[in-house]
Amino acid sequence: MSRRSGILEFAVLGLLRESPMHGYELRKRLNTSLGVFRAFSYGTLYPCLKALVANGWLTEETVGSPEPASLTNRRAKIVYRLTAEGKSHFEELLAHSGPDAWEDEHFGVRFAFFGQTSRDVRMRVLEGRRSRLEERLEKMRTSLARSRERLDDYTLELQRHGMESVEREVRWLNELIESERAGRDQRAVDPAEQHQKDTSGDAGGLPRRRGGSRPDPSDDTTT
Amino acid sequence: MSRRSGILEFAVLGLLRESPMHGYELRKRLNTSLGVFRAFSYGTLYPCLKALVANGWLTEETVGSPEPASLTNRRAKIVYRLTAEGKSHFEELLAHSGPDAWEDEHFGVRFAFFGQTSRDVRMRVLEGRRSRLEERLEKMRTSLARSRERLDDYTLELQRHGMESVEREVRWLNELIESERAGRDQRAVDPAEQHQKDTSGDAGGLPRRRGGSRPDPSDDTTT
DNA sequence: TTCGTCATGTAATGGGTTACATGATTAC
DNA sequence: GTAATCATGTAACCCATTACATGACGAA
Numbered sequence: 001m002s003r004r005s006g007i008l009e010f011a012v013l014g015l016l017r018e019s020p021m022h023g024y025e026l027r028k029r030l031n032t033s034l035g036v037f038r039a040f041s042y043g044t045l046y047p048c049l050k051a052l053v054a055n056g057w058l059t060e061e062t063v064g065s066p067e068p069a070s071l072t073n074r075r076a077k078i079v080y081r082l083t084a085e086g087k088s089h090f091e092e093l094l095a096h097s098g099p100d101a102w103e104d105e106h107f108g109v110r111f112a113f114f115g116q117t118s119r120d121v122r123m124r125v126l127e128g129r130r131s132r133l134e135e136r137l138e139k140m141r142t143s144l145a146r147s148r149e150r151l152d153d154y155t156l157e158l159q160r161h162g163m164e165s166v167e168r169e170v171r172w173l174n175e176l177i178e179s180e181r182a183g184r185d186q187r188a189v190d191p192a193e194q195h196q197k198d199t200s201g202d203a204g205g206l207p208r209r210r211g212g213s214r215p216d217p218s219d220d221t222t223t
Numbered sequence: 224m225s226r227r228s229g230i231l232e233f234a235v236l237g238l239l240r241e242s243p244m245h246g247y248e249l250r251k252r253l254n255t256s257l258g259v260f261r262a263f264s265y266g267t268l269y270p271c272l273k274a275l276v277a278n279g280w281l282t283e284e285t286v287g288s289p290e291p292a293s294l295t296n297r298r299a300k301i302v303y304r305l306t307a308e309g310k311s312h313f314e315e316l317l318a319h320s321g322p323d324a325w326e327d328e329h330f331g332v333r334f335a336f337f338g339q340t341s342r343d344v345r346m347r348v349l350e351g352r353r354s355r356l357e358e359r360l361e362k363m364r365t366s367l368a369r370s371r372e373r374l375d376d377y378t379l380e381l382q383r384h385g386m387e388s389v390e391r392e393v394r395w396l397n398e399l400i401e402s403e404r405a406g407r408d409q410r411a412v413d414p415a416e417q418h419q420k421d422t423s424g425d426a427g428g429l430p431r432r433r434g435g436s437r438p439d440p441s442d443d444t445t446t
Numbered sequence: 447t448t449c450g451t452c453a454t455g456t457a458a459t460g461g462g463t464t465a466c467a468t469g470a471t472t473a474c
Numbered sequence: 475g476t477a478a479t480c481a482t483g484t485a486a487c488c489c490a491t492t493a494c495a496t497g498a499c500g501a502a
């Protein structure tokens with residue numbers, strides 16, 4: 001019961017699949033790595049974690065307080081770990097490519113886990129998103145044509161900018177789809193097995209354009 | 224009591240300032256003219272209208288059923304009209320340029336009513352939005368630099384695209400701010416007085432670039 | 447000693463959607 | 475006659491935020 005919106009659940013399972021974590025850290029990852037799109041508060045995250053545990057998808061393991069030999073113990077951390085059922089549940093979710101997968105709220109998170117998604121699902125999601133945007137564009141165009149005369153310059157400009165944004169995303173999707181087609185390897189990577197960065201196997205078809213930004217040696221791998 | 228989120232309220236008042244309307248039509252305008260950003264359902268709109276009437280900002284006038292000479296009467300329409308208090312309330316809202324005015328949810332609607340906003344407020348809102356986006360960009364850059372190594376290509380690509388979108392909006396704002404600066408006329412237009420389209424007075428400073436799209440003579444002023 | 451960050455949680459509240467109920471009118 | 479669109483409304487629910495409560499640790 002209480003299907004906590006899917007998107008948080010999905011992201012949590014996905015992040016925990018990479019490695020066990022406690023809530024606080026999880027939230028930071030949610031709002032940086034995946035972020036940009038959505039920021040969840042503790043009031044949302046913690047109850048969700050409890051629910052996932054209740055579903056048998058996570059186990060919680062208290063770390064810190066039980067040991068009396070504690071010098072470096074802050075308040076007891078609760079480390080969440082994905083169970084086998086949790087993992088297979090996440091894989092089911094990953095495999096779904098239904099219409100909701102390419103809606104605004106879901107698409108971002110789905111994309112963020114494309115590294116663990118099979119290529120055909122990736123393709124369906126990308127193409128679904130694209131046609132979704134294209135029909136939206138169509139609507140915008142007709143409604144604009146119909147009301148152009150009675151709209152003032154600012155409203156028009158807003159509309160124009162909005163359309164341009166959508167067009168831009170379509171172009172982005174086109175590029176992605178094309179480079180997916182170019183790639184041959186449809187394997188989905190299990191991040192738990194992928195201990196060090198796999199530079200050899202090209203699992204997808206990303207153009208890898210990575211711009212400037214010097215490699216910055218400041219290492220804060222804060223636990 | 225029950226400040227129904229501001230944004231809907233604001234948009235409703237703003238649209239009704241242009242001309243009286245009934246709920247159904249109002250909603251369509253909300254989701255096309257202003258749309259792109261947000262779509263409200265009847266379950267939100269109708270209760271909001273009732274609340275605005277209760278506040279004395281609107282009057283409701285039933286049209287259709289009372290007349291027995293009804294040939295063209297659908298179900299009784301309820302036409303909402305802005306009261307004097309409603310109008311001055313809306314003008315107060317228009318004049319506010321606090322921090323929330325340039326947050327994601329609000330900015331779009333605020334911009335949509337820039338035609339009725341004084342130039343100094345327009346400037347503050349645009350500049351506020353720009354610096355908001357710039358600080359967001361800053362965060363994204365640092366968090367990206369910090370985690371670049373452990374992120375896979377798709378996550379990286381998502382991040383890159385996200386940043387590019389924000390950068391693009393900043394450039395857009397730059398253009399807008401510049402053309403606002405170039406404009407001299409800071410008058411805010413009262414749409415009720417502006418019966419036919421004012422092509423002479425340049426109330427703002429928009430680059431008026433309007434692209435192609437043939438003038439399409441299909442007139443469906445459905446009312 | 448006070449501030450910032452780490453760390454976990456809950457209750458109240460808010461803002462909105464979905465699904466439903468109702469019914470007239472128009473276009474095919 | 476039946477589907478689509480016009481037109482208004484409500485109750486149940488959902489998702490998430492806010493504000494609060496609690497408390498330890500490190501650094502200034």
